């Protein structure tokens with residue numbers, strides 16, 4: 001991942017809730033990969049009140065949802 005012109009931000013993994021470092025670019029898009037479980041999270045601001053968060057869990061991970 002290129003980190004040129006990016007700002008380091010503290011983020012929490014959506015899968016295992018471990019605190020880790022993400023990288024925010026000039027457009028406000030934040031990308032992070034969890035050091036503990038390997039989950040990749042991409043957060044994009046869509047409008048002033050809407051942020052889209054995509055969570056890509058590792059292959060062996062199970063969703064923590066019961067339905």
Ligand SMILES: [Zn+2]
Nearest residue numbers: 013016034037
């Ligand atoms: Zn994690």
